[in-house]
């Protein structure tokens with residue numbers, strides 16, 4: 001992949017302008033210790049300055065620190081916004097906001113990061129803050145906008161809105177939520193992407209091949225990347241894209257792109273005609289499907305998009321600022337969900353305190369269904385089929401060995417039953433056995449296989465649990481000491497939880 005850019009390429013010299021950015025009427029200048037500090041002295045504005053700027057700048061020799069967000073111990077928050085001419089910083093303190101070009105704190109001079117011109121056109125930033133209603137009312141209002149713009153089941157509408165709101169708190173979340181939109185042409189995918197471009201935090205929308213600079217954006221701005229028309233066709237490019245995406249929903253997992261380590265953590269919307277066959281990537285996302293529609297829905301022309309963005313972005317930023325400090329993880333009973341889906345559920349629901357449980361129930365139901373679907377798909381993975389076949393051999397006739405070729409035949413029988421045409425060769429099954437920690441040995445003159453010792457059988461029983469597979473043939477299992485052992489450990493683990 002040709003991705004040479006790093007965040008350094010995107011950062012230009014600090015923007016220096018003498019005029020302080022005036023914000024919209026909703027913004028108020030902060031009180032107290034906040035000092036809106038103009039750059040390098042020769043300013044004719046900045047009434048908050050206590051001393052002439054030139055003197056101050058000589059004394060302090062301030063270090064310019066590009067920042068997109070800062071939280072100070074006194075509760076002051078500094079957030080990147082769009083000013084009339086260039087990027088600015090919104091300073092939020094004691095419920096009041098002001099927009100400045102740079103912000104001095106403790107000898108440091110915070111300035112907005114410089115963003116590549118190509119993305120500044122596409123990057124959606126609020127121009128200030130506006131009054132935002134209570135969470136439940138805001139959630140309902142945004143649901144209504146989505147409902148009137150795209151044709152989606154109610155559960156998907158709520159997932160979309162919960163996702164959009166969660167993007168405003170990604171820096172407070174353990175995992176970054178991914179939303180995956182699948183559907184054929186004419187299903188309204190692009191309309192939904194444009195709508196999400198109005199609703200998500202720092203949304204950047206790209207379609208088709210991803211420009212190399214985009215790979216560096218998460219570290220620079222923590223944007224919500226909306227990636228339209230993605231193609232996962234098994235080519236080298238798509239493998240690299242998949243690994244970049246897989247790494248990007250957990251913190252602190254840098255990935256190599258174009259020979260450089262980049263941080264890809266951040267919320268993302270993935271839009272494609274078909275889902276990726278990469279189940280590891282698929283399991284990181286909330287999925288919604290779209291079908292072609294004839295419903296007479298609101299057209300989303302450029303003017304409407306701008307109007308919506310101007311309406312929602314300042315209120316969404318207010319929502320973030322008001323809830324940022326009270327945002328703490330809370331215990332949620334998510335036992336029917338796999339750990340990964342449970343993390344996603346937390347990311348979606350945490351910003352929605354104040355929304356009634358009944359309103360959120362369709363989101364949980366859709367996630368449980370997705371978890372069930374994923375578990376069926378996982379059970380069809382080659383590794384899971386090998387484990388299931390081995391589990392059968394543990395409870396079969398009194399044979400003490402099994403050949404790799406026999407396991408392959410059993411696996412291929414199952415694969416044909418689920419519609420897979422290509423058989424797995426014994427060599428491939430041998431590699432899978434090795435990856436599962438089961439060493440093969442020469443069994444007899446016919447070839448290699450496993451000696452079914454108690455240790456090997458115990459490992460196979462453990463693997464059944466690890467892969468979350470169900471034991472079949474209850475009659476034989478009832479007589480198995482290892483199955484009994486497995487059930488007891490499962491119960492004691494459940495009791496501990």
Ligand SMILES: [Zn+2]
Pocket residue numbers: 394395461477480481482483484
């Ligand atoms: Zn058993």
